[in-house]
Amino acid sequence: MSTKNSKTAALGEELASQNAGHVTENTLQFDPRTGELVVVNKQDLKALDPDVTVVDQIATDGFALPH
């Protein structure tokens, strides 16, 4: 699997885990410097980077469904 595909798959696995209600060791972040979502291990968070946005809550508070 290419690096690009592995990054996409890692995001998909994290989204699916959070969607299933699992507490994971990771967090989803948006980095405006790259413009991309990334999966970051919570243990690797040395300090909260003021530039990034944690997306976990945005991702798990539900997406609308058509009526």
Added chain:
Amino acid sequence: MDSTRYRIEKTILEQNFSRRSAFVDRYNPETFSLRVGLKCSSGQAYQLRIRIPPDYPNSIPRAYVMTPADLRDRAGQSLAQRSPSHDMHLLSPDGNQIQLCHYKPANWHPNVTLYKVALKCLVWLEAYENHMLTGKPIDHFLHS
């Protein structure tokens, strides 16, 4: 959108989507929208049109994918033709521009900004790219 809210939205977008977002037709309530370019972890870029309703932020904006045009599912079927769709989290399209589900009405609040709507759309796009990788529906990746 009043001028105070417009300035707030513009400031947040410039901080986070610098050179990747622009308001269009600000003084035309029929067409006022935000164009935003989003990039997935695969490197694929998407151009979105977020239609801003006249009573925004009291009501929810609508998000459409402008490019790539006529997105397909893994089986090759047009997502616009599949819309609306529960398992793919799609609302009614505008022509061949699919409309993404983002905030649920119950979770919408006037304090939610267009920046957060764009982030939610980016999460949808990553789920779509995983659908294309695995064949699993977008509903597998996104919480309802």
